[in-house]
Amino acid sequence: MDLKSNEPFWLLKNGLIKSYPSLKCNEEVDVLIIGGGITGSLIAHQMIEDGYKTMIIDKREICNGSTSATTSMLQYEIDIPLFKLVDMIGEKGAVESYKACSDAIDAIEKLTHTIGSKAGFKRKKSLYYASLKKDVDGLQKEFEKRKEAGFDVSWLTPEEVLKKYGFEKTFGGILSTQGASIDAFQFAHELLIFNEQKGLKIYDKTEVTNVEYFKGYNVAITEQGFQIKAKKVIYCIGYESKNLIKENFVTLKSTYALVSEIDVAKFKNITNVLVWNTDEPYMYMRSTDDGRLLIGGGDEDFYNAEKRDALLNRKEKEIVKILEKIKPDYHFYTDFVWAGTFGETKDGLPYIGEHKEFKNSYFVLGFGGNGITFSVIGMKMASLFMKGKKHPLSRYFKFDR
Secondary structure, rough: OOOOOOHHHOOOHHOOOOOOOOOOOEEEEEEEEEEHHHHHHHHHHHHHHHHOOOEEEOOOOOOOEEEEEEEEEOOOOOOOOOHHHHHOOHHHHHHHHHHHHHHHHHHHHHHHHOOOOOOOOOEEEEEEOOOOHHHHHHHHHHHHHHHEEEEEEEEEEEHHHHHHHHHOEEEEEEEEEEOOOHHHHHHHHHHHHHOOOOEEEEEEOOOOOEEEEEEEEEEEEEEEEEEEEEEEEEEHHHHHHOOOOOOOEEEEEEEEEEEEOOOOOOOOOOOOOOEOOOOOOEOOOOEEOOOEEEEEEEEEEEOOOHHHOOOOOHHHHHHHHHHHOOOOOOOOEEEEEEEEEEEEOOOOOEEEEEOOEEEEEEEOOHHHHHHHHHHHHHHHHHHHHHHOOOOOOOOHHHHOO
């Protein structure tokens, strides 16, 4: 499955950070991680920290799947609003899921210091604005529920949104103090380089075609016929899990993103804020470290890469039109445009844990707009799973929930 298209900004910005060999011999490890993107890199870091002999493999070049196409917005807000999630899974599960995403942002910041990251982690506020008058009631319910749950939020009137950020024709919104942005492509590479020095084995262009199950271990067989014996296999394959797991547990969507030419002065007032709105599908926006505007949305059901990519020109116009509505004085000059594929679950939550069809294995699948923060939660969960312990969020993130 082709997970990205055209010109993903992060891949071109960073170039080839590091290359890795393909697997050319049999191996034996404690943990085999399948999927070498940001999720796999985070889980590998945790496994190495916990003292396991660990290997990570990817059928592409490392980080060249969805990680190169991500917008790298770090938000505690899940795609399903908190007040709606409470109705779906209960107060405790909903609030704890939101709080875990908030804690994950703090954990990422700490991790960037640990590894000496230069991936541009930056603390930002998050503005969630009502794009239509009919959305205001629901957004105010969301504001009250978040406030009740203890999140640091404030309500901005349309006039305050205009004064603070220069956005016209909004109907007010929620401003949260917790949020951040990062270059996830570079960060994932940094994690791998850091842990390779601690013994992590890394192979790309290495595809597993079959896994044989035994008591206490699995044997993964690659396309070239080499075998990897592992006590545990952890699948960090994101949206491609749909090709592996039979049941219909996630809906694939195409999303579109644009990055502008450099214009530091134009985006000065939104340098420290992530922006998204109540449209369905929602628009999202952030500035980059070099003074560009990254804006995306226009989600569609995913059918195949060709149909997705054929919509690039139309989606670019649609997304720019949304920007023109709130910032009519600004002309957006596109430098990069691309499409990516992501997974959408009914409750907006990830799938992290065991699956009955895969013995001696775990899945860490962070879906929706919170893929990276969900993956950080997955680090702690996977660490506990390996020790035979439970995590309080397991019941909400499990398969067959």
